[in-house]
Amino acid sequence: MREQKQQRFEELRQDLKELLPQLIQTKKRVGVTYNVMQKKTNDPSCSEQERAKFKQLYLTELHAQRAGDVTMLGFIEEMTGLRPDSFAAQTRCDLLEQLINNARAQITIKSLDIDAAKCNYTHSNSDEVQLATALLTEGTVVVDGFLEYMGELCEIYETLIKLHTEVGSRLRQLQGMSHHGAEAWERLTSNRPDNDASVLGTKVCQLTTLTSLGAKEPGSDTSAALLDVMAPLQLLFSSYIELQISKHYKSDDRIAVLDNLVKHYDTAMVGLTSIGILRSDELQPDRFAHLCEIVGQLRDDAELRLADELKSAETPSPTSKAELPATSPSRKRVIHTVKGTLIGEVRARVANQGTNIVDVRSPFEDQPLASFREDKSNAWVEIVEASKTAPKARVTPYPQLKGDARKALAKIDELVHKFEGYARGASHPKGIEESLQNTAQYLIDYADRLERHENAPSNSQKDADLVKDLRLTAGTIKEKATQLRIQISLAQAPTSEAVEYLFRHKEVHPQKIGERIQLKTGRQDFLQEYVLMNNNNRPLWYAHFHYKTSSDANADYTAASLKTKDQRFETNATALAKAQNAHQKIDIYRGHIDKELATKIFSLP
The missing domain is CATH 1.20.58 (Methane Monooxygenase Hydroxylase; Chain G, domain 1)
Structure with missing residues (x-):
């Protein structure tokens, strides 16, 4: 076995020796083609066709460089497994850094392709009403041009998603390495946009193209149905990206925004399922399937982030939540609306404005998707403006x-x-x-x-x-x-939304259990318990309200949560005692009770 390892090691070393000169030449060609491309780009006498030609030459060399670096990385990683040494570790680190820079160079080129596609498409800046008018008045020419434009964007975004995903994967590999990897990671991430946010933003753009391409016929009822399902998500994307970019938001706000995201993604996935069944003959199968796939990916990502946030909230860091700023140093603001918890930007005040106005903007265009006026403390009402009248749709025979x-x-x-x-x-x-x-x-x-x-x-x-x-x-x-x-x-486990709905439909009935008792573990505060009975008069869930003293007013509770029947008496202390080892974690479910539910269901003023 030892001799076999030695023989394989020598084979790999010989492969590296043969590959290295090729990589050096490829790197030189990358530099040369880049300089020529830049020169042509800055030359006003150069035609767009000529610029595109040299841009493609540069891209071809980038692909060749990447292929060689991936091959060499495979050799190095196998050699490290056979005989670890510091030289191989440093070489692996250098290759990862070069592959990241290569992917970023390709991202830059593909971003230029997006700008070129928008410049070449007549209706790229048209709103929905203008585009619908053109589709009805100009006919198949507009339809064909629209599909070609969206198809081109779709291919570009798909490539960008893969490149950003590769960057993220290789950055994580560097993070898991020695101090050389940490130094490279710092160089590659310092003063640069968050890569996870870039992946997210590109997937959001791809959803827009796939929504437009999902129906066989643009402007049809099926196309409108897809837009109706996806439209609510558009309002949430900027909040999603903002959470990824900015770390200053309080945990409670992050949880509320992420919870809203997960719920809306769930609703969208169910809506897409309906369309997939009822309108299957009118869909482009591959485009529609990919649309559903990306919505599912974003939903899973939001749910994972929500779970991490809830876990962090249970075990706060040495920096207390109270020490974190409640709002952004900018004009960003977390608001609670009938459409859920969103992050918007406070609009600059004007004369006689009255209460504050917050705009929720598109993450990619400097225009508001919706605006909300402050109705009362931390309650926001949408400002509904008269929409443009869409052209009369053609009548179906x-x-x-x-x-x-x-x-x-x-x-x-x-x-x-x-x-x-x-x-x-x-x-x-x-x-x-x-x-x-x-x-x-x-x-x-x-x-x-x-x-x-x-x-x-x-x-x-x-x-x-x-x-x-x-x-x-x-x-x-x-x-x-x-x-x-x-x-x-x-x-399911109880939530405020579920309890309110079931109470409204007379499926649950709250009952107070005794008087407040002082707890003997944990905070040792006072607990008032309620039981939620089902229609068979059996306990379904429990609600716990905590108070500092036995005489505090009912509305002055310090914490409130919904508990499952199985975990009625479960606390952090009892969960720790049940753990078989120090690393085992027993999750305790605590459903949030908002003020409205406390007042309506449990009669707390």
Whole structure:
């Protein structure tokens, strides 16, 4: 075995000896082609075609350099496994740094390709109404140009995602190395944008292109359905990226923003599932599948960050939360709205403005996606402005509309079966309900359009029965939506949203348990307990309110949480005692109780 290792080591060393001169020559060609490309870029007499030619030459050499460096890195890592030494470790570090710089050079070139694509597309700066007008008035020329433009952007963003992901992976490898790796990591990250934020931002851009490309026909009902599902996410992306870039936000605010993200991603994934079933014939399968894939990736990332944030909140760092600034040194502000917790920017005040206004802006364009006015302390109401009138959509021929309605009805059983499957998993109950309600409205819209169509027959019993079936099925789906939300909520750990919903539908009933008792462990404060009973008069969950003293006013609790039945008496101390070793962690579920729930359900003023 030892001789075999030695023989393999010598083979690798010989391979390196042969590869090294090739890498040196490739590196020189990279430098030469870069200088020529820069010279052509700065030469006003040079045509765009000529500039593109030399840019491609430079990119070709970058690809060749990367391939050689990856091969050499593989040799070095195998040699290190056979015979570790400091020279091999330093060489590995140097190669990782060069591969990162190579990927970043490619990112720069691809970013220029985005600018070029936008310059070449006539409607790149058009808003949705302007584009819709062009699609209806100019026809297939605009459609073909739009699809070509979006397809080009899609390919560029896909390459950028891979490059940013590679940079992140190699940076993490450097972090796990010796002090040489740490020094390289510092050089590569100092005064540079956060790479994770770059990956996130590029995926957000890709979602926009995939949403536009997901339907076979731009401007169709299916295209509009995709936009409706994805539109709520657009408002959240800037908050998501802001959290990644800025570390000053308080843990409670970060948790609220991330929790809002996870819920909206869940809702979007359920909505996309509905579209995938009801409108499968009208979708571009590959584009739609990739759209769903990226939404799932972003959802998983947000959930992971939320879990990390919740874990950090349970074990605070030596720097207390109270020592962290509540707001950004800039004009950024965390606001609580009916659309969830968002991060926006306080608008500069003008005369007679009244209360503060916060704009939630697009992360890529300097324009607000929505604006909110402060209604009362830490409560924000959206400012709804009159929207531009979209052009009148073309009328679907009656026979086609009737056929589409029948196809939608035929797929309802499959859709409901799929959602019943979600009820057995970890799904967001509100998202399930909303998606089914949207499906019901989808059928009602078909019924309305059939009845109001200018070519609808006045005496067709079959058509009348179809309209009746559409409305009856819509009613059944609405009932199913409520049933599933109740079923999922009851099966999951308690949340404020779930308790409020179940209380409103008379599925849970709170009861006070005795009087306050002083705890003997932990903070040794006073606990007032409530039980949430189900309709069988059995305990479902518990609510714990903590007080400094036994005589504090009911509303003056210091902490409040929802507890599962199994963990009713679980504390950090009891969990630690149950651990089989010092490294084992037993998670304790504590559902947040907001002030509104405390007042409405538990009658605390």
